[in-house]
Amino acid sequence: MSNDARPPRVLANWYLSECLGSGYSGSIYRAQHVHSGRVVALKVQNVDHECPTNRYERRFYPALQGGEGMPLLYAAGVEGDWDYLAIELLGPSLDSLLRKSGQDAMDLRSVCCIAMQVISRLEIMHARGILHRDIQLGNCTIGLAPNDKKIYMIDFGFSKQYIDPYTRRHIPDSKAKRDFIGNYWFSSIGVHCKGKVPSRRDDMEAAALMFIHLLTPRGLPWTRNGVPKTDDAHARLKQAKRHARPEDLCRDIPSEFEEFLRYCRRLKFEEQPDYAQWREEFRSLAVEQGFPNDDAFVWPPPPIPEQNVYRSPTKTPRRTPAPMDPDDMEDILRGLGNLDLGGQRVVLGDRQNIANGVRAAQQGSGKKPGALIKPKPKQNIIISINSSSEGSQDSRTPAPPVRQQSKALQLSQLRVRVGDARDNAALGQAVLDFVGVMRGCTSKNLTKEGFAFLDALHKKLADPEAFAQPMRTSRSRTSSDRATDPLRPQEKLSIVRRLNLTVQQAKSSQALAKMVTEFGTVTNRSTGRTITKDGFAFFEGLATKLRTLQ
Numbered sequence: 001m002s003n004d005a006r007p008p009r010v011l012a013n014w015y016l017s018e019c020l021g022s023g024y025s026g027s028i029y030r031a032q033h034v035h036s037g038r039v040v041a042l043k044v045q046n047v048d049h050e051c052p053t054n055r056y057e058r059r060f061y062p063a064l065q066g067g068e069g070m071p072l073l074y075a076a077g078v079e080g081d082w083d084y085l086a087i088e089l090l091g092p093s094l095d096s097l098l099r100k101s102g103q104d105a106m107d108l109r110s111v112c113c114i115a116m117q118v119i120s121r122l123e124i125m126h127a128r129g130i131l132h133r134d135i136q137l138g139n140c141t142i143g144l145a146p147n148d149k150k151i152y153m154i155d156f157g158f159s160k161q162y163i164d165p166y167t168r169r170h171i172p173d174s175k176a177k178r179d180f181i182g183n184y185w186f187s188s189i190g191v192h193c194k195g196k197v198p199s200r201r202d203d204m205e206a207a208a209l210m211f212i213h214l215l216t217p218r219g220l221p222w223t224r225n226g227v228p229k230t231d232d233a234h235a236r237l238k239q240a241k242r243h244a245r246p247e248d249l250c251r252d253i254p255s256e257f258e259e260f261l262r263y264c265r266r267l268k269f270e271e272q273p274d275y276a277q278w279r280e281e282f283r284s285l286a287v288e289q290g291f292p293n294d295d296a297f298v299w300p301p302p303p304i305p306e307q308n309v310y311r312s313p314t315k316t317p318r319r320t321p322a323p324m325d326p327d328d329m330e331d332i333l334r335g336l337g338n339l340d341l342g343g344q345r346v347v348l349g350d351r352q353n354i355a356n357g358v359r360a361a362q363q364g365s366g367k368k369p370g371a372l373i374k375p376k377p378k379q380n381i382i383i384s385i386n387s388s389s390e391g392s393q394d395s396r397t398p399a400p401p402v403r404q405q406s407k408a409l410q411l412s413q414l415r416v417r418v419g420d421a422r423d424n425a426a427l428g429q430a431v432l433d434f435v436g437v438m439r440g441c442t443s444k445n446l447t448k449e450g451f452a453f454l455d456a457l458h459k460k461l462a463d464p465e466a467f468a469q470p471m472r473t474s475r476s477r478t479s480s481d482r483a484t485d486p487l488r489p490q491e492k493l494s495i496v497r498r499l500n501l502t503v504q505q506a507k508s509s510q511a512l513a514k515m516v517t518e519f520g521t522v523t524n525r526s527t528g529r530t531i532t533k534d535g536f537a538f539f540e541g542l543a544t545k546l547r548t549l550q
């Protein structure tokens, strides 16, 4: 079908009016039922379209009905040449909100709310045995008032059941490479670059990339050149995605996002993500920054106090994806795989690419110039979240496990305790508590708050009286650091093992300080920046040693 073919004015008693959006395989119209007067979004496709996503999408709606943020489906059917879905009418997508805002990134409070809600939506879909597989800004919309603070997931045209309906077991993994289904910007590395079988972890990784994209001025690096038009450009995009390190993607945003991305990438194929934990991480992050303790997505965002707003010195407007060349479009259309309607879900190549191209061509410019709002840097004085702030959990979502404070907050408090420590016993206890916090976290990687803790420890050990030591173990890499290649995992392991084995032989607190620095440096240069078993043992040994160095 070509998108030029318009459906009739009245289709199955739905009177079509304004076009709300167009995808590769069809269009969505505001429509009103001629008898009941109900107003819906009518997703209309030609029955002969080579990418009949309506036919797939309608299979998933029944299972999703009643789920928070899942649109209602009022009717579905085929009339004449047209396949239609009558879906609850919703508001604009995140893509459209951001574009219309004129900003090149979203504020931290908004992204934390989006993160909490999108994670909840994925939890619902996954609990019902369904993967979304096309997480992106255009597929997250807000509702219409009074539901305009709620995020809805739409477009289940690429969705898939990951629980076999007959055996009730998780679908099997496979080494065989698969054709890519998803979108260029946010599909996980496993699915997009390695052709892996998608599972819950890939929806989560796509969500993580989307959050980072939203917070990053001009977005993720591989989105900045627009939709790739050639195989070479696509290969370069995959290469960039594959090689972008989480710490580089998240350099100027709160470490929770880096940790979340790492967490998603570490999940096993069949592993169930800890949705509640991450919802709480983002809730705590918002609260730490002085934002309200709820997940209501308020757009446009209320004014942020001046001290919370960071304006980039190198403000660059987001580049608009170039409109797609009609010839390229034709090539891509020709290249679409054949459909296999009888068996598994049809394998389509890069539908979003085409859809984006169509949108770009139709919409022309989608420029996002404007001021950059960045998260307030973490403050030195940390205010504890009191237990009452945990109590106002949205009643619609299951209560999270009791989680007192975020990792970042606890580490920052420990750093302050190290600075205040009056004797080695207090210092040793702070080190043990550091081990406790790190062990208790799903992600064992050392974040900037962890490195700040090590810096404070180093300062204290090197000269308990002097507080003017330079930051030795700082996480932020200097240009000379950058010249140093990352350590191979084996090198890191052996250095940390040596530190662990020799910590008891240290003769002075200065010698311990050196070891802390060495640990920090080695971890900083490692790819994962995780604390290993030997690392934890080193800190426990250090705490023991401190007691004997009274």
Ligand SMILES: Nc1ncnc2c1ncn2[C@@H]1O[C@H](COP(=O)(O)OP(=O)(O)OP(=O)(O)O)[C@@H](O)[C@H]1O
Binding pocket: 020, 021, 022, 023, 024, 025, 026, 027, 028, 041, 043, 053, 071, 087, 088, 089, 090, 091, 092, 093, 096, 138, 139, 141, 154, 155, 156, 157, 351, 352, 355, 356
């Ligand atoms: N229920 C709805 N209410 C209001 N607008 C909607 C609704 N569903 C979709 N839209 C609008 O239409 C756009 C395209 O919708 P959708 O993603 O479902 O279609 P699609 O044909 O699958 O698109 P694509 O090929 O881009 O994925 C959305 O980004 C949104 O702006």
